[in-house]
Amino acid sequence: MNIHYHDLTLSEAKAMQENLRENIQSEPLNKPIHTIAGADISLDLYSETIYAGIVILRYADLQPLAYSLVKSTNTFPYVPGFLAFREVPALVQALAQIPIAPDVIMVDGHGIAHPRRMGIATHFGTLTNTATLGCAKKILFGKWPEPEAIKGSYTLIKDKEEIIGYAMRSKNNVKPIFISPGNQMCLQDSLNITVHCLRNHRLPEPTRKAHEFVNRFRTGELEEGYHELPNWELF
DNA sequence: GCGACAG
DNA sequence: ATCTTGTCGC
Numbered sequence: 490m491n492i493h494y495h496d497l498t499l500s501e502a503k504a505m506q507e508n509l510r511e512n513i514q515s516e517p518l519n520k521p522i523h524t525i526a527g528a529d530i531s532l533d534l535y536s537e538t539i540y541a542g543i544v545i546l547r548y549a550d551l552q553p554l555a556y557s558l559v560k561s562t563n564t565f566p567y568v569p570g571f572l573a574f575r576e577v578p579a580l581v582q583a584l585a586q587i588p589i590a591p592d593v594i595m596v597d598g599h600g601i602a603h604p605r606r607m608g609i610a611t612h613f614g615t616l617t618n619t620a621t622l623g624c625a626k627k628i629l630f631g632k633w634p635e636p637e638a639i640k641g642s643y644t645l646i647k648d649k650e651e652i653i654g655y656a657m658r659s660k661n662n663v664k665p666i667f668i669s670p671g672n673q674m675c676l677q678d679s680l681n682i683t684v685h686c687l688r689n690h691r692l693p694e695p696t697r698k699a700h701e702f703v704n705r706f707r708t709g710e711l712e713e714g715y716h717e718l719p720n721w722e723l724f
Numbered sequence: 725g726c727g728a729c730a731g
Numbered sequence: 732a733t734c735t736t737g738t739c740g741c
Contacts, residue, residue, distance in 0.1 A: 530731075534733045567730090572730055597730085599730055602730090628729090628730080629728095629729065629730045630728095630730090731732050731733105
């Protein structure tokens with residue numbers, strides 16, 4: 490599965506989103522979660538190179554178990570509402586070299602909290618047939634009231650009367666994070682999973698670790714490919 | 725027409 | 732997203 494959204498026009502990309510939208514599965518995730526992965530990408534300024542990373546963690550204690558890193562290239566520009574066309578191809582490659590797929594994947598960006606319900610998490614999930622959710626640092630679409638300043642409090646993100654996600658205070662006195670289901674799960678699932686993954690940082694562990702690993706990859710500290718962490722690192 | 729606008 | 736120094740708060 491080698492995707493390339495290279496020469497797509499925005500109107501073609503939009504048509505593709507309307508199409509993929511029909512594949513969204515929003516029923517509750519009914520299987521137990523043993524592993525969860527975080528997906529993120531990193532860039533060099535003014536470069537077409539894209540570094541993608543997926544880190545798999547044990548759901549019970551959020552310990553990193555393995556990671557997949559890929560260096561790719563893409564000329565599709567960043568356009569709000571079309572982020573997937575820039576980052577998904579590399580993420581698909583990173584997922585492809587993982588021997589045992591994680592039960593759930595948390596993506597850095599939105600799920601259905603998108604004008605056409607096709608944020609990067611939803612796009613990635615429907616394309617690869619995986620369970621995904623989006624966790625973004627900034628809002629893209631929808632109306633939301635400011636949640637209380639205490640960790641754990643949240644409000645609803647709405648498009649008219651429809652609930653499309655949550656704005657949550659993941660830690661005291663920090664800006665909220667924006668959560669929404671991507672694929673193969675419901676709104677409540679995305680909220681529960683995110684809460685489970687919170688530690689003492691604004692970002693939940695899967696996304697936070699993915700960001701850390703992919704940056705270490707970009708700066709040359711880690712090598713491309715699939716790697717399992719040594720047991721002695723897991724205690 | 726004007727402002728908003730994930731990474 | 733990435734580039735940056737100091738600074739404020741828990």
